[in-house]
Amino acid sequence: MKLAFQHIKKRFGDLNVVEEFSREVDSGELVALVGPSGCGKSTLLHIAAGLEKPSAGTMLAGGKPVRGPDPERTLMFQENALYPWMTLVQNVALALEFQKVDKKQAEAQAREWLEKVNLKSFEDYYPHQVSGGMRQRAALARAFITRPKALLLDEPFGALDALTRMTLQDALRQLIREAGPTVLLVTHDVDEALFLADRILVFSKRPATVLKEFSLSQHEKTHDLSEFADMRREILGLLGIHAKHEQDAEPVSETQESLEGVAV
Numbered sequence: 001m002k003l004a005f006q007h008i009k010k011r012f013g014d015l016n017v018v019e020e021f022s023r024e025v026d027s028g029e030l031v032a033l034v035g036p037s038g039c040g041k042s043t044l045l046h047i048a049a050g051l052e053k054p055s056a057g058t059m060l061a062g063g064k065p066v067r068g069p070d071p072e073r074t075l076m077f078q079e080n081a082l083y084p085w086m087t088l089v090q091n092v093a094l095a096l097e098f099q100k101v102d103k104k105q106a107e108a109q110a111r112e113w114l115e116k117v118n119l120k121s122f123e124d125y126y127p128h129q130v131s132g133g134m135r136q137r138a139a140l141a142r143a144f145i146t147r148p149k150a151l152l153l154d155e156p157f158g159a160l161d162a163l164t165r166m167t168l169q170d171a172l173r174q175l176i177r178e179a180g181p182t183v184l185l186v187t188h189d190v191d192e193a194l195f196l197a198d199r200i201l202v203f204s205k206r207p208a209t210v211l212k213e214f215s216l217s218q219h220e221k222t223h224d225l226s227e228f229a230d231m232r233r234e235i236l237g238l239l240g241i242h243a244k245h246e247q248d249a250e251p252v253s254e255t256q257e258s259l260e261g262v263a264v
């Protein structure tokens, strides 16, 4: 599903959040939105999800104006919203039950998706009985089980430690490869954007405008992002973070902290 932001502007009262944003995200493409805290990235995601209306301009999904939320466009947050009183399998199955799929069939499919995200023996655990990374794996299974045409990911792994985050990024890439949704990813983590994205949009501080756009080669990426060192340095520079020397470039977790520090 192609997403098209056409001359989008957004104000909240006196606060000018998005100046004017026009971009298309092709079917099956993954575009990462990177920028200072509070610049308006999540607002753009909410407009794509149909949770916020633009003050001006048009949001199109699959060529049609977005008029509200739709299961075809699934939003996933940093804080997994699993229900604590339901097991992982019940949580994942619920997404299908909302779509009127029979409970037994929904649970059978939920078990398959939990297996895909390496949670096979944990299906019947409750969220508090598993780690934060495992809860986000379950949240990924729940996001994918309805086979949305567009996935809108808002800092999906922001609460996880760097190592767990990398394993979740691997799981996400695998799921995307299988299911092929269009993905918009908001992240503070430049390395996450480099690893996952086909394209990265770097935003200015509020009101959000695109400072620069980067296209990444499609070939197989690994977490060794050394071939993207120049791009990484340029992105960090645009965000006002300067790595002294290449060998001093911040590791993932510090990058995250530094970016948080650019809050406006």
Ligand SMILES: Nc1ncnc2c1ncn2[C@@H]1O[C@H](COP(=O)(O)OP(=O)(O)OP(=O)(O)O)[C@@H](O)[C@H]1O
Binding pocket: 012, 015, 017, 035, 036, 037, 038, 039, 040, 041, 042, 043, 044, 186
């Ligand atoms: N519903 C709302 N009502 C009023 N102001 C809002 C609303 N949603 C967002 N804002 C404001 O708009 C600005 C941009 O918020 P947004 O969440 O889009 O930024 P962001 O770039 O995603 O930030 P972060 O990276 O910290 O999540 C902020 O100042 C925020 O307080």
